[in-house]
Amino acid sequence: MASTMQLSWVSKSTVPVALSRRVCCQCQPPLWLPWRIGFVTPVPLVRRVSSERVAALRVSCSKETESDVVEGESGGFAETEMSYTCVMKFGGSSVANAERMREVANLILSFPEERPIIVLSAMGKTTNMLLLAGEKAVSCGVTNADSIDELNIIKDLHLRTVEQLGVDRNVIEKHLEELEQLLKGIAMMKELTPRTQDYLVSFGECMSTRIFAAYLNTLGVKARQYDAFEMGIITTDDFTNADILEATYPAVAKRLHSDWVSDPAIPIVTGFLGKARKSCAVTTLGRGGSDLTATTIGKALGLPEIQVWKDVDGVLTCDPNICPQAKPVPYLTFDEAAELAYFGAQVLHPQSMRPARESDIPVRVKNSYNPKAPGTLIAKTRDMSKALLTSIVLKRNVTMLDIVSTRMLGQFGFLAKVFSIFEELGISVDVVATSEVSISLTLDPSKLWSRELIQQELDYVVEELEKIAVVNLLKTRSIISLIGNVQKSSLILEKAFHVLRTLGITVQMISQGASKVNISLVINDSEADQCVRALHKAFFESELSELENECIPRNGSVPALS
Ligand SMILES: Nc1ncnc2c1ncn2[C@@H]1O[C@H](COP(=O)(O)OP(=O)(O)O)[C@@H](O)[C@H]1O
Numbered sequence: 255m256a257s258t259m260q261l262s263w264v265s266k267s268t269v270p271v272a273l274s275r276r277v278c279c280q281c282q283p284p285l286w287l288p289w290r291i292g293f294v295t296p297v298p299l300v301r302r303v304s305s306e307r308v309a310a311l312r313v314s315c316s317k318e319t320e321s322d323v324v325e326g327e328s329g330g331f332a333e334t335e336m337s338y339t340c341v342m343k344f345g346g347s348s349v350a351n352a353e354r355m356r357e358v359a360n361l362i363l364s365f366p367e368e369r370p371i372i373v374l375s376a377m378g379k380t381t382n383m384l385l386l387a388g389e390k391a392v393s394c395g396v397t398n399a400d401s402i403d404e405l406n407i408i409k410d411l412h413l414r415t416v417e418q419l420g421v422d423r424n425v426i427e428k429h430l431e432e433l434e435q436l437l438k439g440i441a442m443m444k445e446l447t448p449r450t451q452d453y454l455v456s457f458g459e460c461m462s463t464r465i466f467a468a469y470l471n472t473l474g475v476k477a478r479q480y481d482a483f484e485m486g487i488i489t490t491d492d493f494t495n496a497d498i499l500e501a502t503y504p505a506v507a508k509r510l511h512s513d514w515v516s517d518p519a520i521p522i523v524t525g526f527l528g529k530a531r532k533s534c535a536v537t538t539l540g541r542g543g544s545d546l547t548a549t550t551i552g553k554a555l556g557l558p559e560i561q562v563w564k565d566v567d568g569v570l571t572c573d574p575n576i577c578p579q580a581k582p583v584p585y586l587t588f589d590e591a592a593e594l595a596y597f598g599a600q601v602l603h604p605q606s607m608r609p610a611r612e613s614d615i616p617v618r619v620k621n622s623y624n625p626k627a628p629g630t631l632i633a634k635t636r637d638m639s640k641a642l643l644t645s646i647v648l649k650r651n652v653t654m655l656d657i658v659s660t661r662m663l664g665q666f667g668f669l670a671k672v673f674s675i676f677e678e679l680g681i682s683v684d685v686v687a688t689s690e691v692s693i694s695l696t697l698d699p700s701k702l703w704s705r706e707l708i709q710q711e712l713d714y715v716v717e718e719l720e721k722i723a724v725v726n727l728l729k730t731r732s733i734i735s736l737i738g739n740v741q742k743s744s745l746i747l748e749k750a751f752h753v754l755r756t757l758g759i760t761v762q763m764i765s766q767g768a769s770k771v772n773i774s775l776v777i778n779d780s781e782a783d784q785c786v787r788a789l790h791k792a793f794f795e796s797e798l799s800e801l802e803n804e805c806i807p808r809n810g811s812v813p814a815l816s
């Protein structure tokens with residue numbers, strides 16, 4: 255329970271008198287938040303939770319006024335101008351079972367002076383299981399739909415969780431029944447459209463938030479569950495990967511503010527979901543989309559900070575599944591974080607930085623399993639003077655196209671035609687290198703959910719391109735993105751190519767992004783892991799200083815860049 259949680263305490267004597275809402279480039283942030291006081295950089299986001307503090311939050315969420323809530327907790331600062339103070343998003347791993355939900359509740363309660371909006375993902379691997387259940391339902395026959403393994407795993411997990419948390423099972427029973435009916439419907443139709451698939455996966459977030467809100471209420475902390483598609487998150491009709499529309503921001507702000515005014519409670523919001531503007535059906539924002547929900551709500555309300563709580567100590571120098579030695583990156587710019595996410599670092603949703611950047615709201619990535627770890631602070635700017643490389647990101651299983659013009663069209667016509675074909679199909683291009691008569695590029699398949707569709711579309715792309723060019727389609731490639739200070743690109747490339755040469759790896763394409771934070775290298779999939787590990791060792795694990803690294807032997811064998 256919250257009152258017994260043993261965590262370190264930041265002394266009240268360190269509370270500064272001055273109060274400021276905005277984060278400066280990299281240090282230290284809005285000051286009434288407890289982990290920001292004391293000017294230790296960065297201060298652990300933890301504290302001892304006393305029963306009085308928990309009681310304070312209970313009161314704050316039930317009847318007292320806002321200024322009553324914070325008075326005395328942050329150096330006598332009475333805050334009256336807004337109802338909520340931050341968004342806290344907890345991913346699937348943070349709320350994977352009853353025990354985790356208890357710990358997350360404790361974490362939230364350990365900041366009674368905060369009035370957070372909580373965004374939750376589905377419990378653990380529920381989204382993956384819903385997708386698998388849907389796939390199986392297509393071919394299993396109506397009579398077998400209720401015995402799909404994944405359906406039963408989902409039922410067990412959610413029913414066990416409500417039981418262990420002491421929550422009434424009727425908060426999710428209707429959803430579980432409806433889920434079974436839906437799978438029978440899919441089995442009957444023998445098809446799973448992207449629209450139905452989005453509705454299917456929405457059950458994960460709809461249930462996790464209902465359980466968690468009910469649990470907080472049993473603790474005496476007033477919480478209110480929200481389905482994102484009912485609270486103003488409006489999206490395009492691009493099922494499985496919808497984009498948030500502008501109308502979302504005023505709608506969400508209006509709803510959350512008016513609810514707070516009429517009946518204050520901690521909002522517990524479904525991540526990942528939205529409502530399609532045209533069809534009004536439930537949409538999803540792409541895998542990992544709860545991060546985007548959090549930053550969207552942060553922007554809608556103009557909050558001082560957005561927190562995303564994960565199962566790692568922040569954004570790391572590399573995917574820890576590839577490099578167990580990966581280390582947390584303390585500071586990142588929005589540009590770096592966006593590039594890192596776009597090029598495949600699973601830790602953040604690719605679009606999630608956009609709302610935060612647009613409204614200049616810092617995003618803090620924290621570990622719900624290790625709240626003491628400082629985490630990563632993502633803001634508009636940071637001190638780049640010492641920065642070389644921030645992180646290495648690997649995107650596997652990429653398709654590369656080499657397109658050489660047959661010179662039927664002039665150069666302008668050639669480039670325009672090539673890109674119009676991609677536009678027509680809604681396929682994103684990741685990395686591009688061009689010469690006067692040829693283009694090499696990689697395609698981003700993440701916009702497309704079904705594999706068959708990708709193959710069909712690839713065939714169509716090639717067919718269309720072959721009308722004006724000789725096309726070579728190269729599959730099973732990987733993009734290694736070196737995110738960092740591209741002002742030092744010569745040094746980065748020198749070190750990187752030294753590693754590649756030592757390993758005997760040929761780079762098939764290289765591109766420096768216009769954003770100036772990313773250098774992308776395309777290599778064979780089969781060499782990717784080994785290559786990333788060696789690069790990580792050279793850039794992050796070496797004892798050598800940057801100066802020494804500049805002394806990589808120059809024996810003329812560093813490959814040319816073209
Ligand atoms: N550069 C990186 N930094 C941190 N985590 C990364 C990175 N690349 C990949 N990951 C993976 O991302 C996971 C966290 O993202 P995700 O599973 O979406 O979190 P959550 O479900 O909690 O939102 C980590 O467990 C880690 O395995």
Ligand SMILES: N[C@@H](CC(=O)OP(=O)(O)O)C(=O)O
Pocket residue numbers: 344345346347375376381382458525526540541542543544545
């Ligand atoms: N549950 C969704 C959305 C999400 O954001 O999940 P997570 O925060 O666990 O990555 C998914 O698995 O994609």
